[in-house]
Amino acid sequence: METPEKAVTTETYDSVVVATPLANADIKLAVSGLPQGLKRPMQRTIATFINGVLKDLVPGSRNPNDIFTTRGADGVFSSIGNKGKADKDFNYKIFSKRNLTQDELDDLFEKINDVRVVDWEAYPKYSVDKDLPSFSIADGLYYLNSIESAGSAIEMSAIGAKNVALLVYQHFTGASNPKDMYTMCLKKKTRVSDMKDEL
Numbered sequence: 001m002e003t004p005e006k007a008v009t010t011e012t013y014d015s016v017v018v019a020t021p022l023a024n025a026d027i028k029l030a031v032s033g034l035p036q037g038l039k040r041p042m043q044r045t046i047a048t049f050i051n052g053v054l055k056d057l058v059p060g061s062r063n064p065n066d067i068f069t070t071r072g073a074d075g076v077f078s079s080i081g082n083k084g085k086a087d088k089d090f091n092y093k094i095f096s097k098r099n100l101t102q103d104e105l106d107d108l109f110e111k112i113n114d115v116r117v118v119d120w121e122a123y124p125k126y127s128v129d130k131d132l133p134s135f136s137i138a139d140g141l142y143y144l145n146s147i148e149s150a151g152s153a154i155e156m157s158a159i160g161a162k163n164v165a166l167l168v169y170q171h172f173t174g175a176s177n178p179k180d181m182y183t184m185c186l187k188k189k190t191r192v193s194d195m196k197d198e199l
Helices: 102-108 144-150 154-173 178-188
Strands: 016-018 042-054 066-068 079-085 090-096 109-124 136-138 141-143
Touching (some): 102 109, 141 144, 141 154, 144 154
Parallel strands (some): 016 141
Antiparallel strands (some): 066 079, 079 090, 136 141
């Protein structure tokens, strides 16, 4: 491990879980098959927060709380969410791939009191045209984010965390089937982290 002072220190652990996307991290591991040093481009997302009154955009009915579109880059917005009543009118959040023009906002809203824009790199752009790395990348070394290349979302991290927890338990106990351990936890109504005396 390299410290900020560039000194190299060594620590010994029974297991290590890497819980960050390696492609965008400055972590070097001497393990083959990992996405190291390949900075992924980020997905730019524009969040426009508006206080005002939305026009009727859904023909023949009132607007739902959330409006989504599947139109790609040529669409004006990806989603519009009604965030509730405010002191003045309503608050809305619009996600789009680019900054919206005043004309586009005027087409969407019958009244605009306030506009605030947050332009950010929301998440890495991923593709699934290659094999995903394994959760177990070396003996006792686990990569929680290996599944993230299939889709970047907190739910994917939860799936990765569950798989890695089962693999760490298997590593500690020598259990041949980590699914048995998960079933045992459900029967006992306990969490894996509470099973210290069994590890």
